[in-house]
Amino acid sequence: MKVKELMAILDEIAPFKDSEKWDNTGLLVGDEEDEVSGILTTLDCAHATVEEAIEAGANVIIAHHPLIFPDISQVVEAGVGAVVRNLIRNDITLIAMHTNLDHQPDGVSHMIADALGAEETEILIKHEYFYKKLRVNISKGDVSQLKKDLSAAGVGHQGDYSECFFEYPVKGQFRPGDNADPYIGAQGELEHVDEYIVEAIFEAAHENQVIDALVASHPYEEPVYDVLTLKKPSDKGLGIKFSYDGTLTDLVSLIKDKTGHSVVNVVDGGSDSIRKVGIIGGAGMSYIDAAFSQDIDVLITGDVKYHEAYDAKLAGRSIIDAGHYIEAIMAHGLKQLIEKRTDIDVCATTVSTNPFE
Template sequence: MLKISDLLKELNDIAPFSDSESWDNTGLLVGNMDDNVTGIITALDCSIDTVEEAVIKKANVIISHHPLIFPNASKVVNEGAGKVIRKLIKEDINMIAMHTNLDHQSNGVSHMIAEALGFHETEILLPRTGNFKKLRVNINAEAKDEFKENLLKYSPAGTMGEYTEVSYEYEVKGQFIPGEAADPAIGKAGQKEHVDEFVIECMFDGKDQQSVIDAVMQYHPYEVPAYDILSLDKASETGLGVKFNYGDTLESLTELIRVKTGINIVNTVKGNDDIIQTAAVIGGSGMSYADDVFNSGADVLITGDVKYHEAYDAKAAGFNIIDAGHYLEVIMKQGLAELLAQKIDVPVEASTISTNPFE
């Protein structure tokens, strides 16, 4: 049986929880890691009605985009979010949040919105600068192959995109004098040694630094391995929003959104009369990124929660904005259900409950 802990691993493959913003609250928020999964409901929000839907459908997991609990929650009483939490516990239903980690994937929420409009070819709008590191470690020639195999097989080092166990190596000459209290793998205390060595280099995610260091210490034959860790400023394969080629007017794009999603546009800011060659999508609230979006070459930003002064400044700057509302993210329900159904055998359904507060 698939346990909650197993489900979280599958979800982490779809959208690593480490990609969540520091202020966010993702992962298992209510539940038990050891529970067996009987069925899953995907939702934008976890409401009382969503929990009742899960009960009717005999699903004991709700995966919502918006977290039910944020760090400043101080009580669980029978009102607001507390009422939902109490019902989740009473009905023995697990609740998992996939929020900004799902936002930051190339096939995440913004991509799902673009797909719903009929645009399947997208690219990351605002790529993250990845926290990448490079390990550079010296190893004697005789122990090189065994050490390299263990390092790349049993540590997070050497993964680059869809490739694993990636490394580079080159020959060097090593020199050292062991101290009297040393216990060297090669040589004798007090005598200078010259060793034929190799330098092995491999990349890893900065969050895994301690795991990589632990692996070096575990598998390296030297008492004190010589290694360096370098920080690299490199674009990540994740980021916020997506962009796609359009090639028509602002008015036609606005109508396309309404027809394809069934969601009425809140407001449109027409900053110019140019043809929209490149359209950008940031699901949820994206106006704080407007300058970066238009500096990237986008001709319109599709997002939600646009304030009056933000719209005023955008129009003055000649920017086109389509405020499709925060609820446009509801498209993620079906998108996430489809991604997850490809990975597990447990029934997965998109919630049929509307949590749109403006209806």
């Protein structure tokens, strides 16, 4: 398997297009034409991680946190640059799966919940999925060819289905001007024609190529069409939630027992019992309002600041700061997701990159 083939598999697990705009995911170091000898999954890529990959015979490291961000302006033998140089010296590929993995139903937050023994989880903050709908008028005899050409341009693809179109008959009329070159009718004469309206959805990002394909395929000199913007809840989003029966103290003990990670701090919002738990791996306090609007009793996250905790306390919201490093659980979870799709050897890191240790 080549790196580019592995990238295609990873894109199935967590599409890179789901990454936040500020993020830096995908192939960070390496050559997509290289053959993959083995894979190491990890939260962070450090010198010790590179050495671990070498010992394991793995020439691909897949990290959750990107080693390289846009504010890095030089690659020298210090800091992040030294790690990058180490990767290159040892011909090791580095791939980052960060916010794209966060936003999946079986992503990082789900992996944390799974470690806690939660059997069923659902997305905490669902994304809204924006897409486009094309509606175009065309003569009856040209419907089939138009649908074929539009389908090739990405129109009518919905989940695991393709060529999804609707069509219905309408009556059209027009009067070609003196400078017109009509496909049907004659200059200056009012023409009535039996037409069909063809409708289908497509990805918003593909609008330009869809319009180009429409104009190229449509026989009319001036095609009549509309492009509508639609939205619906997605099956993806940030964080997860699951049912729980116990107290806040019970939940804190469960986190310590099941994950081996020490809880940093706890904000007791005054709930006597916990029935619904939310998790946002990493730093999730900027989403606290959206999280608690989903009827959770407590939010497990990391990097909670003093004033954020103070405001949560005043609002009667319980917060468990389990630390950012609890995301290290993702190394094993990602290993399992990759192993379902390939026979390449995959190992989860055993090296701690926790900066507080």
